Amino acid sequence: MKISTRGRYGLRMMIDIAEHFDDGPISLEAIAERQGISFKYAESIMRSLVKANLVKSSRGKTGGYCLSKKTNKYTLEEILTATEGDLYPIDCLSCTKPVCPKQDKCKARKMWADYYRIIKDYFSSISLSSLVGNSSFYEDGLGI
Amino acid sequence: MKISTRGRYGLRMMIDIAEHFDDGPISLEAIAERQGISFKYAESIMRSLVKANLVKSSRGKTGGYCLSKKTNKYTLEEILTATEGDLYPIDCLSCTKPVCPKQDKCKARKMWADYYRIIKDYFSSISLSSLVGNSSFYEDGLGI
DNA sequence: TTAAATCATACTAAAAAGGTAGGAAATAAA
DNA sequence: TTTATTTCCTACCTTTTTAGTATGATTTAA
Numbered sequence: 534m535k536i537s538t539r540g541r542y543g544l545r546m547m548i549d550i551a552e553h554f555d556d557g558p559i560s561l562e563a564i565a566e567r568q569g570i571s572f573k574y575a576e577s578i579m580r581s582l583v584k585a586n587l588v589k590s591s592r593g594k595t596g597g598y599c600l601s602k603k604t605n606k607y608t609l610e611e612i613l614t615a616t617e618g619d620l621y622p623i624d625c626l627s628c629t630k631p632v633c634p635k636q637d638k639c640k641a642r643k644m645w646a647d648y649y650r651i652i653k654d655y656f657s658s659i660s661l662s663s664l665v666g667n668s669s670f671y672e673d674g675l676g677i
Numbered sequence: 678m679k680i681s682t683r684g685r686y687g688l689r690m691m692i693d694i695a696e697h698f699d700d701g702p703i704s705l706e707a708i709a710e711r712q713g714i715s716f717k718y719a720e721s722i723m724r725s726l727v728k729a730n731l732v733k734s735s736r737g738k739t740g741g742y743c744l745s746k747k748t749n750k751y752t753l754e755e756i757l758t759a760t761e762g763d764l765y766p767i768d769c770l771s772c773t774k775p776v777c778p779k780q781d782k783c784k785a786r787k788m789w790a791d792y793y794r795i796i797k798d799y800f801s802s803i804s805l806s807s808l809v810g811n812s813s814f815y816e817d818g819l820g821i
Numbered sequence: 822t823t824a825a826a827t828c829a830t831a832c833t834a835a836a837a838a839g840g841t842a843g844g845a846a847a848t849a850a851a
Numbered sequence: 852t853t854t855a856t857t858t859c860c861t862a863c864c865t866t867t868t869t870a871g872t873a874t875g876a877t878t879t880a881a
Contacts, residue, residue, distance in 0.1 A: 537837090537838065537839085538838080538839065538840095539838085539839085571840070571841080573840065573841055573842080574839070574840050574841080577839095577840080577841095591847095591848085592846075592847045592848060593846095593847050593848025593849055593850095594847095594848055594849040594850060595848085595849060595850085596847080596848075596849085
């Protein structure tokens with residue numbers, strides 16, 4: 534039931550980029566330094582974010598990373614999915630996994646499916662912008 | 678974000694006891710057999726349930742396990758907590774853990790705290806009875 | 822007395838999480 | 852065109868957690 538450091542760090546890295554963007558791309562070294570994450574580990578998390586098209590990278594001397602869209606267009610659902618993997622509480626809910634032979638008789642399946650729907654809706658309802666700066670979410674509640 | 682087999686199996690074992698209770702205690706061998714869980718692993722999960730006072734055990738020749746209260750008095754929250762451990766998505770929300778030094782500045786803390794509240798409320802709202810037999814939850818929705 | 826059950830402790834193997842190393846490729850600036 | 856700085860890529864290592872097993876003691880109804 535715990536979220537891993539990849540998900541937590543990935544989110545913090547996204548917030549970091551959002552808060553420090555100022556024209557040019559931001560180097561990973563700066564991000565890792567500010568967030569207290571080792572450069573190498575941050576690099577592996579950043580690759581997941583790039584692959585999911587959540588950040589754009591540029592190489593070379595003045596290279597670095599920047600967001601690929603406005604902060605209010607990101608949901609935590611997509612950020613967490615990119616870094617953590619899918620959000621299914623149990624594998625048998627995933628349609629890419631082999632179907633559980635006990636599925637029809639399973640008394641708990643609907644309960645897990647409902648649980649998944651609730652947490653997915655929650656993360657989908659929160660935008661990255663609501664965690665950046667002195668946003669309303671941080672200040673006093675769930676806002677966009 | 679995944680729930681472990683201890684939590685899933687533990688819940689199934691509780692459902693199994695509820696559905697097969699018929700005067701005498703139910704032997705672990707029968708439960709493990711029906712649920713397709715190895716006897717030894719089931720034993721270690723059952724110990725967690727006993728320690729949490731969710732089931733009563735009796736030893737000796739006709740011994741076994743039975744529920745310690747009516748099925749509608751159990752919530753999934755207590756069953757999952759007993760088998761999985763706490764339901765915190767991140768350790769720093771737990772008051773038994775050392776306080777995170779970045780806590781005051783953390784942009785994500787409130788979001789995680791709200792998330793915890795939502796999942797805890799969800800599991801607290803579902804009773805064991807709603808997963809037993811042809812209950813309303815299983816049939817068509819969230820019921821007690 | 823004995824067979825059948827739980828209780829208790831310790832151990833092991835496999836998987837996942839967390840993190841590192843080294844170098845290739847790109848690119849802006851000197 | 853060279854060089855310094857950056858991301859990209861593959862592979863690897865270590866630690867922790869999960870999952871499961873082994874062995875034997877204790878309890879108790881028949």
